[in-house]
Amino acid sequence: MYHQTDNSPAIHVPPAPDPARGAAAIHTGASAAMLATRGASPGVVPAKIRAPRADGMRRLRLEEALAAGAWDRTLSLIAAPAGAGKTTLLAQCAAALGAPAAWYRVEESDGDARLALAYLEATLRDALPGLPGLPGGWASVEDAVLALEGSPATRVVLVVDDLHLLEGTPAAGAFEQLLAYRPPSLAVLAATRRVPSLALLTRLRIAGQLLYLGAEDLRFRSWEVERLFAEHYRQPLPPEEAGELARRTEGWAAGLQMFHLGTSGKTATERRQTLAALATRRLAREYLARNVLDDLPPALRQFLVGSCVLSRMSGPLCDALLGTTGSERCLQELERRQVFTSTLDTGGYRYHEALRAHLEGVLREELGPDLARDRYRKAGTVLEADGLAVDALQAYCRAEDWPSVERLLGAAGGSLAMGRGDWISLLPANLRAHDPWALLATARRLRAHGRWTEAQATYRLAEEGFGSQAGPQTGLDSAVEERLALGSWMEPAPPAPDWSGALRRAVAGDPLGALAGGIAGARGLLAGGLASLLAGDVDEARSRLATVLGAEDASPELAAGAMVAEAAAAALAGLPEAKELAEHASARAEELRIPWLARVGQAVLALTDRPDGRSEAAAARFFCQEQGDAWGASLAGLLEGLGELQAGGTHAGVLEQAAHGFAGLHAYVLEAWCLCARAAMLAAAADPQARAAADHAERQARRVGLRGPWALAYLALARIDGASLDEVGRWAGALSRDSGLALLRAFAAPRARTGPADPPPPPVRVQCFGGFSLSVGGAEADLARVKPRPRKLLHLLALHAGAPLHREVLIEALWPGADPRVGARNLHVAVSVLRQCLQSAPVSGAVRIDRDGEDYRLVPAAAWSVDVVELADLVGRARRLQAGGEQAEAVGTLTTALSIYRGELFPEDGPDDWVVRARERFRSLAVESACELADLLLAEGDGLAAARACELGLDADHTRDDLWRALEEAHELAGNHAAALAAHRRYEKVLADLGI
Numbered sequence: 001m002y003h004q005t006d007n008s009p010a011i012h013v014p015p016a017p018d019p020a021r022g023a024a025a026i027h028t029g030a031s032a033a034m035l036a037t038r039g040a041s042p043g044v045v046p047a048k049i050r051a052p053r054a055d056g057m058r059r060l061r062l063e064e065a066l067a068a069g070a071w072d073r074t075l076s077l078i079a080a081p082a083g084a085g086k087t088t089l090l091a092q093c094a095a096a097l098g099a100p101a102a103w104y105r106v107e108e109s110d111g112d113a114r115l116a117l118a119y120l121e122a123t124l125r126d127a128l129p130g131l132p133g134l135p136g137g138w139a140s141v142e143d144a145v146l147a148l149e150g151s152p153a154t155r156v157v158l159v160v161d162d163l164h165l166l167e168g169t170p171a172a173g174a175f176e177q178l179l180a181y182r183p184p185s186l187a188v189l190a191a192t193r194r195v196p197s198l199a200l201l202t203r204l205r206i207a208g209q210l211l212y213l214g215a216e217d218l219r220f221r222s223w224e225v226e227r228l229f230a231e232h233y234r235q236p237l238p239p240e241e242a243g244e245l246a247r248r249t250e251g252w253a254a255g256l257q258m259f260h261l262g263t264s265g266k267t268a269t270e271r272r273q274t275l276a277a278l279a280t281r282r283l284a285r286e287y288l289a290r291n292v293l294d295d296l297p298p299a300l301r302q303f304l305v306g307s308c309v310l311s312r313m314s315g316p317l318c319d320a321l322l323g324t325t326g327s328e329r330c331l332q333e334l335e336r337r338q339v340f341t342s343t344l345d346t347g348g349y350r351y352h353e354a355l356r357a358h359l360e361g362v363l364r365e366e367l368g369p370d371l372a373r374d375r376y377r378k379a380g381t382v383l384e385a386d387g388l389a390v391d392a393l394q395a396y397c398r399a400e401d402w403p404s405v406e407r408l409l410g411a412a413g414g415s416l417a418m419g420r421g422d423w424i425s426l427l428p429a430n431l432r433a434h435d436p437w438a439l440l441a442t443a444r445r446l447r448a449h450g451r452w453t454e455a456q457a458t459y460r461l462a463e464e465g466f467g468s469q470a471g472p473q474t475g476l477d478s479a480v481e482e483r484l485a486l487g488s489w490m491e492p493a494p495p496a497p498d499w500s501g502a503l504r505r506a507v508a509g510d511p512l513g514a515l516a517g518g519i520a521g522a523r524g525l526l527a528g529g530l531a532s533l534l535a536g537d538v539d540e541a542r543s544r545l546a547t548v549l550g551a552e553d554a555s556p557e558l559a560a561g562a563m564v565a566e567a568a569a570a571a572l573a574g575l576p577e578a579k580e581l582a583e584h585a586s587a588r589a590e591e592l593r594i595p596w597l598a599r600v601g602q603a604v605l606a607l608t609d610r611p612d613g614r615s616e617a618a619a620a621r622f623f624c625q626e627q628g629d630a631w632g633a634s635l636a637g638l639l640e641g642l643g644e645l646q647a648g649g650t651h652a653g654v655l656e657q658a659a660h661g662f663a664g665l666h667a668y669v670l671e672a673w674c675l676c677a678r679a680a681m682l683a684a685a686a687d688p689q690a691r692a693a694a695d696h697a698e699r700q701a702r703r704v705g706l707r708g709p710w711a712l713a714y715l716a717l718a719r720i721d722g723a724s725l726d727e728v729g730r731w732a733g734a735l736s737r738d739s740g741l742a743l744l745r746a747f748a749a750p751r752a753r754t755g756p757a758d759p760p761p762p763p764v765r766v767q768c769f770g771g772f773s774l775s776v777g778g779a780e781a782d783l784a785r786v787k788p789r790p791r792k793l794l795h796l797l798a799l800h801a802g803a804p805l806h807r808e809v810l811i812e813a814l815w816p817g818a819d820p821r822v823g824a825r826n827l828h829v830a831v832s833v834l835r836q837c838l839q840s841a842p843v844s845g846a847v848r849i850d851r852d853g854e855d856y857r858l859v860p861a862a863a864w865s866v867d868v869v870e871l872a873d874l875v876g877r878a879r880r881l882q883a884g885g886e887q888a889e890a891v892g893t894l895t896t897a898l899s900i901y902r903g904e905l906f907p908e909d910g911p912d913d914w915v916v917r918a919r920e921r922f923r924s925l926a927v928e929s930a931c932e933l934a935d936l937l938l939a940e941g942d943g944l945a946a947a948r949a950c951e952l953g954l955d956a957d958h959t960r961d962d963l964w965r966a967l968e969e970a971h972e973l974a975g976n977h978a979a980a981l982a983a984h985r986r987y988e989k990v991l992a993d994l995g996i
Contacts, residue, residue: 044118044119044122047105048104048105048106048107048119049102049103049104049105049119049122049123049126050103051091051094051101051103051159052087052088052091052103053091054088054091054092054094054095055088055091056085056088056092056232056253057224057227057228057231057232058092059089059220059224060610060611060612061583061610062089062093062213062217062218063089063092063093063096064579064610065211065213065217066089066093066189066211066213067093067096067097069211070097070157070187070189071155071184071185071186071187073204073208073209073210073211074179074182074188074204074209074210075179075188075190075201075204075209075210075211076187076188076189076190076210076211076213077163077190077191077192077195077201077210077211077212077213078090078189078190078191078192078213078218079191079192079193079194079195079212079213079214079215079338080191080193080213080214080215080218080338081193081215081291081292081338081339081340081352082193082254082287082291082292083252083253083254083255083257083287083291084215084218084219084252084253084254085218085220085253085254086161086191086192086218087161087191088253089191089218090159090161090189090191091159093189094157094159094189097157097187099155099156099157099187100127100128100153100155100156100157101127101156101157101158101159102120102123102124102126102127102128102156102157102158102159103123103159103161104119104120104123104158104159104160104161105161105162106160106161106162106163106165106166107162107165108165110165110166110169110171111165111166111168111169111170111171111172112169112170112171113169113170113171113173113174114139115171116166116171116174116175117137117138117139117140117141117143117144117174118137118138120138120144120158120178121137121138121144121147123158124144124147124148124156124158127156127157128151128153128156130151130152130153131147131148131151131153132146132147132150132151133147134147141174141177141178141181142181144178145178145181145182145183148183148185148186149183149185151185153185154185155185155187156185156186156187157186157187157188157189158186158187158188158189159189159190160175160188160189160190160191161190161191162191162192162193163175163190163191163192164192164193164194167194179204193337193338194336194337194338195336195338215338215340215342216342218251218253219250219251219252220246220249220251220252220253220256221246221251221586221587221590221598221602222242222243222246222247222251222590222595222598223586223598223599223602223616223619223620223623224251225237225242225245225246225251225256226242226619226623227619228256229242229260230619230806230808231808231854233260233264233820234808234820234821234824235260235263235264235820236808236812237271238626241271241272241275243449243595244275245259245275247353247422248275248353248354248357249353249354250352250353250354252352252354254287255284255354258284258287259274259275262274263275284354284358285358285361288354288355288358289358292339292340292355296337296339299330300330300333300334300339303318303322303327303330303334304334304339304351304355304359305359305362305363305366306321306322306363307321307322307327308351308355308356308359308360308363309321309360309363309375309376309378309379309395309398310379310382310383310391310395311350311356311383311391311394311395312344312348312349312350312383312388312391313327313331313348313349313350313351314327314328314331314347314348314349315327315328315329315331317348317382317383317386318330318331320382321378321379321382331349334349335349339355340352340354340355360372360398363375373398373399373400373401374399376395376396376398376399376401377395377396377399377401377404379392379395379399380392380393380395380396380399380401380404383395384408389408389412389415389416389419390415390416390419390422390423392408393405393408393409393416393423393426394422394423394426396408397423397426397427398426402428402431405427405431406431406435409431409435409437409438413435413436413437413440413475414437414474414475414478416437416441417437417438417440417441417444417475417478423441424438424441424442424445434465435465436462436463436464436465436466436475436476436479437462437475439458439461439462439465440459440462440475440478440479442458443455443456443458443459443462443479443482443483444482445593446458447482447486448593448594448595448596448597449595449596449627449629450595450596450599450624450627450629450631450632451627451628451629452486452489452490452629452631453490453628455486456483456486456487456490459479459480459482459483459486460483462475462479463476463479463480463483466479485498485500485501488500488501488504489504489631489665490665499519499523499524499526499527502519502527503527503530503531506527506530506531506534506669507534507667507668507669507670508666508667508668508669509668509669509703509704509705510704510705511530511531511532511534511535511669511704511705511706512531512532512535512705513705521551521553522548522551522552522553522554522555522558522559523553523558525544525545525547525548525551525562526545526548526558526561526562526565528544529541529542529543529544529545529548529562529565529566529569530545530565532544533545533565533568533569533572534669534670534706535705535706535707535708536706536707536708536709536711536739536741537707537708537739537740537741538569538570538572538573538739538740538741539573539739539740540739541565541566541569542566542569542570542573542740545562545565545566545569546566548562549562549563556592557592557594559588560585560588560589560592560594560597561597563581563584563585563588563589563601564582564585564586564589564597564600564601564604566581566585567581567582567584567585567601567604568582568604568607568639571604571607571608572607572642572740572741572742572743573740573741573742574742576609578604578607578608579605579608579609579610582601582602582604582605582608583601583605585601585604586598586599586601586602589601596624596629596631596632599620599623599624599632599636600620600632600635600636600639602616602617602619602620603616603617603620603621603635603636603639603640604639605617606639606640606642606643606644607639607642607643607646608643613643614640614643614644614647615853615854617636617637617639617640617643618636618640618654618804618806618855619806620632620636621633621636621637621640621654622806622809624636630661630664630665631665633658633661634658634661634662634665634667634670635658635670637654637655637657637658637661637674638655638658638662638670638673638674638677640654641654641655641658641674641677641678641681642673642677642743644681645677645680645681645743646743648684649681650681650684650685650687651802651804651852651857651859652678652681652682652687652802653800653801653802653803653804653857654803654804655674655675655677655678655681656674656678656801656802656803656869657800657801657803658670658674659671659674659675659678660872660873660876662674663876663877663879663880664876666883668700668703668704668880669704669706671700671876672697672700672701672703672704672706672709673706673708673709675693675696675697675700675701675709675713676697676698676700676701676709676710676712676713676716677709677712677743678693678697679693679694679696679697679698679712679713679716680712680713680715680716680719682694682716683715683716683717683719683720684716684719687863688763688862688863689863690716690719690720691717691720693716694713694716694717694720695717697709697712697713697716698710698713698714698717701713703884707735707739708735708739708741708743708744711732711735711736711744712743712744714728714732715728715729715732715744732744762776762777762778762846762862763776763777763862763863763864763865764776764846764847764860764861764862764863764864764865765864765865766798766801766864766865766866766867767867767902768795768798768799768866768867768868768905768906769867769868769871769900769901769902769903769904769905769922770902770903770904770907771903771906771907771908772791772794772795772798772906772908774794774798774843774847775842776842776843776846776847777842779841779842780842781837781840781842781843783837786833786834786837787833789814789815789826789830790830790831790833790834790837792814792909792912792915793810793814793827793830793831793834794834794858795906795909795915796810796813796814796914797849797856797857797858798858798866798868799868799905799906799918800857800858801858801866801868801869802857802858802859802860803857804852804855804856804857805855805856805857806854806855807824807827807854807855807856808854810827810856811823811824811826811827813912813913813914814826814827814830814912814914815827816913831849831851831856834849835848835849845861846860846861846862847859847860847861847864848861867900867902868905868922870897870900871897871900871901871922871925871926872925874893874894874896874897874900875894875897875925875928875929877893878890878893878894878897878929878932879932881893882932882936887936887939887940890932890936891933891936891937891940894929894932894933894936894949895933895945895949897926897929898926898929898930898933898949898952898953901922901926901929901952901956904919904922904923904956905918905919905922905923906919923956923957924957926952926953926956927953927956927957927960927963929953930949930950930952930953930954930956930963931953931960931962931963931966933946933949934946934949934950934953934963934966934967934970935966937949937970938966938969938970938973941973943969943970943971943972943973943974943975943976944970944974946966946969946970946973947967947970947971947974947979950963950964950966950967950970951967954967958990959990959994964983964986964987964990967983967987968980968983968984968987971983
């Protein structure tokens with residue numbers, strides 16, 4: 001991510017001066033004024049040495065990169081275009097370094113070396129009041145260095161903003177000399193719009209003394225855009241809108257700020273309209289014109305406008321389009337100037353999306369709409385001739401040349417559907433809805449976003465479209481194969497007979513055995529690495545995953561998956577490079593337009609020492625939940641919970657939630673990880689639920705054959721019992737050394753034991769079905785006088801049973817559409833009211849509301865039972881029992897589960913969106929459980945019990961055809977023909993009421 005490059009031209013370095021002329025003359029290009037007799041310092045404008053406020057959302061990945069080794073290197077340089085957030089990052093980093101900071105904001109008038117020295121002296125004296133001085137101030141760089149060497153301060157930070165304004169002036173030579181003579185106490189941070197032409201930079205790069213952050217590093221990632229609007233602007237965006245904003249602005253800080261300013265207080269429709277035309281709005285156009293175009297020579301500006309119709313550029317392509325020569329030099333100069341121009345890995349250049357959209361507007365104004373379309377049509381022809389089908393299609397779409405679009409889709413649909421999907425939104429509605437290649441590309445795009453249900457439906461539409469065509473059916477085969485592979489991850493269907501199916505079986509149980517047959521090529525290497533990771537053998541996983549990147553048949557997407565998995569393995573092994581690996585893997589996945597994989601990569605940070613790592617995982621989990629991405633939400637929850645476990649935390653709710661998610665997905669290996677980590681966490685906290693949790697976790701880990709989680713469960717049991725902890729700890733330590741799983745080491749040491757244990761506090765019971773109640777030791781709390789909003793807040797927190805809920809989620813659920821400031825104030829009041837209520841008998845001390853950053857959670861002081869959790873847990877357990885052939889045990893478990901469902905969820909809360917969604921989810925769970933129980937009982941020949949199960953299910957949903965038919969069959973089986981006839985008549989009445 002952070003790299004050292006040499007993209008600046010070398011400058012002439014004067015020969016070394018004669019030593020007889022004195023040390024004061026040793027500098028490059030310094031002004032003669034530096035050697036003049038000391039006199040009064042030039043006037044200093046205080047605003048230029050005043051540090052700006054460190055506002056804005058903090059991005060620790062950048063702060064940590066700048067802070068690590070800041071005093072060990074000569075220069076930390078941030079080079080990015082206008083509006084990229086350089087000044088904000090400098091201010092945040094300077095504030096976080098914990099040392100006195102001197103700030104100097106350069107202006108064009110500061111080219112005189114003596115003036116620059118005066119500013120440096122003034123700002124350093126402000127930061128270090130005890131800095132030794134000279135009569136008349138500093139006259140040379142040597143004076144500055146000697147003063148710093150003589151200062152009692154051990155550390156000071158010098159921040160130089162807008163360094164590019166010194167380029168080509170005597171002051172640039174003075175700054176270069178200061179870097180060459182830099183004392184160890186001085187850390188230098190600088191920001192520039194262009195990489196300065198300092199000869200010293202080349203030497204610094206070679207010596208490893210330069211940290212360089214470019215525009216790509218400063219770009220807001222999609223998940224950072226979500227956090228920016230949710231946490232900093234207090235205006236959370238819907239997931240799709242945040243993703244589209246990240247794409248249109250390419251994470252450009254100024255563009256995000258403009259969108260915020262332009263949409264504050266606006267409706268959702270107005271926000272979408274602003275987003276669609278973001279780069280053409282007045283504020284954006286004025287900013288780009290003033291900060292980008294106005295600084296360019298006329299020839300370069302003309303080249304920019306003329307070439308903007310190409311989404312991918314090279315010298316020959318631009319020459320062919322413009323009918324000229326020398327385009328390559330223009331592109332190189334634009335990149336050097338950091339004019340929103342970047343090189344591509346595959347060769348060539350491209351303009352930043354915000355600049356390109358602005359230039360398109362300028363082009364239409366200058367040429368008119370007809371000539372502009374002709375220019376796009378020509379661009380399409382040039383790009384198509386060069387084999388760039390995706391880029392050509394985009395150009396034809398902007399030219400509104402629909403015959404060429406249809407021709408290209410027919411001729412190159414396969415390659416188009418495999419590439420990035422930006423072109424889909426440019427198609428007219430009829431092509432998007434009916435062209436099979438467009439539908440296939442849309443399905444793949446939905447799959448990459450984790451929206452698998454929609455992807456499945458779109459794959460089917462693509463199959464129908466391909467099926468109506470004559471000729472080879474490559475597209476049809478691809479659509480069918482991909483839909484079936486995706487389906488095996490969504491439902492309990494037979495896995496596909498390929499590497500994906502083998503991996504699916506590995507996730508369901510016995511990961512190493514499922515892949516024992518071996519799979520050739522990069523896919524086999526990836527599958528093997530993932531299987532080892534699932535089994536807890538992280539050393540073997542890292543070894544296998546590292547070889548994926550070098551495999552000849554490894555696609556970019558496959559390699560990105562291996563990078564994310566390798567980062568997770570490194571984090572579980574406790575390696576310090578895991579943090580950088582995770583960031584790099586996330587960035588690569590986002591670059592390839594695989595958002596769900598990028599989110600998993602960010603969630604891996606929960607396992608590292610990043611202070612915001614668990615917050616990143618929690619943000620990924622919430623986003624995936626909103627998207628309906630069950631796999632992504634559960635994976636993020638597992639990583640968040642493992643990070644909590646590593647950090648010695650006690651919030652086990654997220655692991656319990658993830659375990660339920662994996663059980664519903666038939667991912668029993670990952671469920672075992674969640675259960676065992678939760679048991680270890682509860683045992684470390686001496687939680688009364690620890691024994692039951694550890695017993696259950698140990699059985700599940702043993703069933704799926706996992707050594708790593710199994711060891712966690714045994715450690716949890718040993719901590720509870722105490723007697724065998726030393727022996728189990730030694731075994732776990734040896735297993736940790738063999739597998740590289742650092743997670744086991746934290747639990748190998750025995751827990752200190754003190755005097756006799758205090759009697760456990762009374763248990764807490766929370767009922768959500770059929771009406772809310774909260775009781776402690778059998779005594780029910782009186783909540784009648786609690787106002788509706790605080791009471792609904794209590795219900796929402798109870799529904800998630802100890803799992804953290806972000807403030808924005810609570811505000812949106814309870815005060816939808818409210819102004820963020822008003823919503824935050826309302827939430828604060830509601831929490832205060834609830835806390836007062838929970839301090840009264842009989843609840844006092846038994847339940848509390850904890851806040852961790854922006855998260856709130858309901859936390860018990862003792863063992864507690866929550867009916868919504870019990871129902872989901874029992875249903876998941878019953879399904880596992882059925883899968884294992886233990887039908888009798890499944891019957892008992894489902895019977896208990898149905899006894900818990902006493903009616904709809906929170907009937908007193910009315911039709912609020914959040915409760916309606918949850919209410920329907922649990923109602924469906926109860927009905928499906930009744931169906932499963934009735935089927936099992938009918939198979940056993942127990943008609944009476946089957947009839948009772950059907951009636952329970954029909955109480956929840958009286959329109960279920962299968963339950964009515966099962967009820968009739970159950971009564972007939974029990975020999976009660978009259979009851980069967982009555983059930984049949986009741987069913988007919990239901991059908992008549994429904995108009996059937």
